[in-house]
Amino acid sequence: MAVAADDTIPATSHTMRDEMAAFAVMTILLAIVPWTGIYPFFVMQALCFALVACAFNLLIGYGGLLSFGHAMFLGTAGYVSAHALKVWGFSPGFGILCGVASAAVLALFTGVVAIRRQGIYFAMITLALSQLLYFIYLQAPFTHGEDGIQSIPPGKLLGLLNLADPVILYYVILAGFLLGFVIIFRAINSPFGEVLKSIRENEPRAISLGYKTDHYKLLAYILSGTLAGFGGSLKVLVAQNASLTDVHWTMSGEIVLMTLVGGLGTIFGPVAGAFIIVAMQQYLASFGQWVTVIQGVIFVACVLSFRRGVVGEIAHYFRRSF
Amino acid sequence: MQGLYAQLLVGLINGSFYALLSLGLAVIFGMLNIINFAHGALYMMGAFCAYFLLNLLGMNYWYALIIAPIAVGFFGILLERTMLQWLTGLDHLYGLLLTFGLGLIIQGVFQNYFGSSGLPYAIPDQLKGGWNLGFMYLPIYRAWVVFLSLAICLLTWYLIERTRLGAYLRAATENPVLVRAFGINVPRMITLTYGLGVGLAALAGVLSAPINQVRPLMGADLIIVVFAVVVIGGMGSIMGSIITGFALGVIEGLTKYFYPEASNTVVFVLMVLVLLVKPTGLTGRAT
Numbered sequence: 001m002a003v004a005a006d007d008t009i010p011a012t013s014h015t016m017r018d019e020m021a022a023f024a025v026m027t028i029l030l031a032i033v034p035w036t037g038i039y040p041f042f043v044m045q046a047l048c049f050a051l052v053a054c055a056f057n058l059l060i061g062y063g064g065l066l067s068f069g070h071a072m073f074l075g076t077a078g079y080v081s082a083h084a085l086k087v088w089g090f091s092p093g094f095g096i097l098c099g100v101a102s103a104a105v106l107a108l109f110t111g112v113v114a115i116r117r118q119g120i121y122f123a124m125i126t127l128a129l130s131q132l133l134y135f136i137y138l139q140a141p142f143t144h145g146e147d148g149i150q151s152i153p154p155g156k157l158l159g160l161l162n163l164a165d166p167v168i169l170y171y172v173i174l175a176g177f178l179l180g181f182v183i184i185f186r187a188i189n190s191p192f193g194e195v196l197k198s199i200r201e202n203e204p205r206a207i208s209l210g211y212k213t214d215h216y217k218l219l220a221y222i223l224s225g226t227l228a229g230f231g232g233s234l235k236v237l238v239a240q241n242a243s244l245t246d247v248h249w250t251m252s253g254e255i256v257l258m259t260l261v262g263g264l265g266t267i268f269g270p271v272a273g274a275f276i277i278v279a280m281q282q283y284l285a286s287f288g289q290w291v292t293v294i295q296g297v298i299f300v301a302c303v304l305s306f307r308r309g310v311v312g313e314i315a316h317y318f319r320r321s322f
Numbered sequence: 323m324q325g326l327y328a329q330l331l332v333g334l335i336n337g338s339f340y341a342l343l344s345l346g347l348a349v350i351f352g353m354l355n356i357i358n359f360a361h362g363a364l365y366m367m368g369a370f371c372a373y374f375l376l377n378l379l380g381m382n383y384w385y386a387l388i389i390a391p392i393a394v395g396f397f398g399i400l401l402e403r404t405m406l407q408w409l410t411g412l413d414h415l416y417g418l419l420l421t422f423g424l425g426l427i428i429q430g431v432f433q434n435y436f437g438s439s440g441l442p443y444a445i446p447d448q449l450k451g452g453w454n455l456g457f458m459y460l461p462i463y464r465a466w467v468v469f470l471s472l473a474i475c476l477l478t479w480y481l482i483e484r485t486r487l488g489a490y491l492r493a494a495t496e497n498p499v500l501v502r503a504f505g506i507n508v509p510r511m512i513t514l515t516y517g518l519g520v521g522l523a524a525l526a527g528v529l530s531a532p533i534n535q536v537r538p539l540m541g542a543d544l545i546i547v548v549f550a551v552v553v554i555g556g557m558g559s560i561m562g563s564i565i566t567g568f569a570l571g572v573i574e575g576l577t578k579y580f581y582p583e584a585s586n587t588v589v590f591v592l593m594v595l596v597l598l599v600k601p602t603g604l605t606g607r608a609t
Binding site: 060066068112113116117120121124125127128129131132135136138139249253256260288289290291292293295296297298299300302303307 | 598
């Protein structure tokens with residue numbers, strides 16, 4: 001399952017320094033957004049998707065597992081957070097916690113089923129599982145079916161930060177995104193991440209070395225699902241609604257597309273990809289159904305001639321790793 | 323009891339489509355090692371092809387039954403020659419991503435011109451009406467769909483498992499390099515296999531046109547159920563795909579009668595149960 005194997009850049013002594021520098025640049029760029037006049041709602045939305053895409057990338061880029069059902073974590077955490085905030089009247093922090101916890105539980109149960117197969121079967125199973133959840137949410141009363149959960153009160157985070165203020169909300173979302181990003185970054189560069197990569201490259205050999213590969217895969221799956229759920233919960237704070245589109249398979253496809261465009265198995269690729277795709281949807285919204293066609297064309301173009309993605313191509317050009 | 327028989331029939335019809343589609347997926351997977359995500363979109367193209375033949379060229383259902391699978395099959399061959407063949411040697415997942423993109427393009431184009439509502443397609447005169455079997459009323463067209471699907475499935479099974487061409491095909495699935503060394507044009511066989519699998523999907527599309535109407539999204543949700551069918555059955559055996567397809571259709575039909583709330587989800591729940599008990603699928607070999 002060596003998805004990125006043919007493109008792997010050998011780790012050099014620069015690697016860590018480059019990544020740190022890129023991380024610093026990204027953080028500074030994102031931190032000055034409120035003063036640049038860029039529409040903050042757009043950036044916040046992109047950040048939420050970027051977190052989901054990074055979580056997805058942890059599975060495919062480092063574990064070799066292509067999940068076609070990551071929308072289920074995004075949607076589940078979104079619904080649970082939205083319900084907790086609106087109906088139970090929880091504070092934002094606690095509401096997000098509920099959403100993330102629900103995504104973790106979902107990841108545990110679906111993971112036990114899904115990691116029993118690899119490769120394309122894994123993709124089909126995760127897709128089928130997310131469709132199962134879609135139908136459940138379609139019928140469950142608390143999701144309000146087609147209407148979704150709307151007009152969720154912003155509230156005050158930790159009783160101090162008024163999320164109705166767009167600037168404060170922006171920095172809260174940014175902090176959430178960076179937290180998730182650092183967790184993924186840390187996981188990739190830990191011994192756990194190394195074992196994951198070895199499973200991607202050659203699972204039988206990893207097994208023969210005594211690693212219980214199923215445990216590692218399940219752990220990676222749960223981590224990925226939980227962080228995707230975190231992105232989903234943050235998105236509820238931004239959009240102030242949770243709806244069926246977040247659980248639909250087209251959303252899973254978009255998450256895959258973001259990561260593919262940015263670069264599978266690159267650390268910053270999913271972030272770049274999320275910004276590209278969200279921007280595209282924003283600017284091409286007037287084209288209606290053609291957006292789907294354009295997305296399809298990007299998929300095809302990426303697979304045929306651009307498999308490293310934007311960040312992967314840049315890294316390859318400079319022979320560095322980002 | 324009337325209701326039960328009616329739902330059983332609906333189940334058999336859905337089962338026919340599951341069988342035809344999962345059979346095509348299995349045949350394609352065997353040769354190309356990809357899962358054809360565009361299968362649902364190509365199924366939809368088959369139905370639209372029948373619609374165009376009738377409304378633009380005035381050619382009736384019987385012509386469509388022959389022409390649509392061939393036309394869409396050629397379209398599939400075109401896709402394989404221009405794009406899919408370049409993925410040989412790459413990870414299987416790229417095939418999945420590419421065909422997913424192709425599916426989006428096809429569906430998006432049709433949705434753009436025809437919206438999301440259904441276009442009617444009349445049942446051909448020869449198959450109108452029905453038989454009263456005493457215990458239930460059997461519409462002739464529905465019986466025809468089940469009969470023809472079963473016949474085509476068994477024909478495909480015979481072609482692959484019992485003929486010389488099929489033997490080449492199975493050999494090339496096992497070891498393409500060795501088969502090429504014997505002077506057999508394996509790349510051409512791969513192309514034709516893709517055409518065959520796609521043709522089967524288009525045929526299912528034509529069959530379903532009078533029952534489900536012709537809609538751009540008719541294949542989108544169906545294909546996910548078919549994926550679950552494929553996971554349950556495993557893609558190791560042709561007969562396995564056929565039997566699993568029909569059986570799951572019937573189970574779905576029974577669920578619609580006894581517990582309608584779960585009819586959308588029963589196939590997925592069964593998939594989970596099968597994975598927990600026998601991860602390789604009912605007929606699958608360990609991979």
